[in-house]
Amino acid sequence: MxxxxxxxxxxxxxxxxxxxxxxxxxxxxxxxxxxxxxxxxxxxxxxxxxxxxxxxxxxxxxxxxxxxxxxxxxxxxxxxxxxxxxxxxxxxxxxxxxxxxxxxxxxxxxxxxxxxxxxxxxxxxxxxxHAKESMIHFLSNEQEKANSHIKDPLTRREMEILRLICDGLSSKDISEKLFISINTVETHRKRILLKLNVKNSVGVVKYALENHIID
Incomplete structure (x- = not known):
C-alpha cells in the first residue's frame, strides 16, 4: 500500500x-x-x-x-x-x-x-x-582532541574497543563482535588503560565522557 x-x-x-x-x-x-x-x-x-x-x-x-x-x-x-x-x-x-x-x-x-x-x-x-560530511569532520576533530590529551594516541582499533567498553561489553562480547580473540581484546584493554593512565573500565568511561567520545 x-x-x-x-x-x-x-x-x-x-x-x-x-x-x-x-x-x-x-x-x-x-x-x-x-x-x-x-x-x-x-x-x-x-x-x-x-x-x-x-x-x-x-x-x-x-x-x-x-x-x-x-x-x-x-x-x-x-x-x-x-x-x-x-x-x-x-x-x-x-x-x-x-x-x-x-x-x-x-x-x-x-x-x-x-x-x-x-x-x-x-x-x-x-x-x-552534506550532513554526513559535517559528521565525519566533527568526529575526526573530536578524536584528535581526545588523542591530544595523551602522549601516546589511541589507535583506531583501540578507539573502537574503548567505545565498546563504554557500551558495557565484556572482553568476550567484544571478541565476538570484532571477530578477534579474547587475548587480543585483553591486550588492547591493557594498552588503553596504560595510555589513558587509568586503573579500570570506570576510568575509561570517565575519560570518554570528559573528552566527548561518548554522550
Whole structure:
C-alpha cells in the first residue's frame, strides 16, 4: 500500500510545486500540505500520514525538538523527515534521538529527497551527504582532541574497543563482535588503560565522557 505524505512548510507556491512534482512519481497515495501548526495538529489527530516532512522554516529548533517528541509519542509509526537549516552535528544527533528518521539540509537536491523516501520505505534512516560530511569532520576533530590529551594516541582499533567498553561489553562480547580473540581484546584493554593512565573500565568511561567520545 502506498504511503501518505504530509508536507509542513511554506510558502504555498513552493509546497504546491513540490506536491505536484512528487505526485508524478506515483509513490504516494495522497500528498497533503500544511502551512500552519494548527492545520498540522488537526490532520495528525484526524488521519496521521505515514511520512511527515517538516521544514525548519516552520519552527524554532527548541520547538522542533518538543514537536517531534509529541508527534512520535502519539504516532509511533510515523516517519519524520526534517529539512534543516545547516544544523550542526549535535543538533542533528539530537533530532534523531527525538525520533526523526531522515535529515536533509536546505542545500539537498530533489534526488536526495527521493533517496530518503526510498530509505524510509525500507524502514531505514537517511542522512544527506552534506550532513554526513559535517559528521565525519566533527568526529575526526573530536578524536584528535581526545588523542591530544595523551602522549601516546589511541589507535583506531583501540578507539573502537574503548567505545565498546563504554557500551558495557565484556572482553568476550567484544571478541565476538570484532571477530578477534579474547587475548587480543585483553591486550588492547591493557594498552588503553596504560595510555589513558587509568586503573579500570570506570576510568575509561570517565575519560570518554570528559573528552566527548561518548554522550
Amino acid at each position: 502506498k504511503p501518505r505524505l504530509t508536507i509542513f512548510d511554506e510558502p504555498m507556491l513552493y509546497t504546491e510545486g513540490l506536491s505536484k512534482l512528487l505526485s508524478q512519481s506515483k509513490i504516494f497515495n495522497t500528498i497533503n500540505i500544511c502551512n500552519s501548526f494548527e492545520t498540522l495538529s488537526k490532520q495528525l489527530q484526524e488521519e496521521a500520514p505515514e511520512i511527515l516532512m517538516i521544514s525548519s522554516n516552520m519552527l524554532m529548533l527548541t520547538d522542533l525538538y518538543k514537536s517531534i517528541e509529541n508527534i512520535t509519542a502519539e504516532n509511533k509509526d510515523i516517519k519524520i523527515i526534517i529539512i534543516g537549516n545547516s544544523y550542526d552535528v549535535i543538533d542533528i544527533r539530537k533530532l534523531f534521538n527525538k525520533g526523526i528518521k531522515s535529515y536533509l539540509d536546505k542545500n539537498s537536491r530533489y534526488d536526495e529527497f527521493m533517496k530518503s523516501i526510498q530509505a524510509l520505505l525500507l524502514n531505514e534512516i537517511y542522512i544527506c551527504n
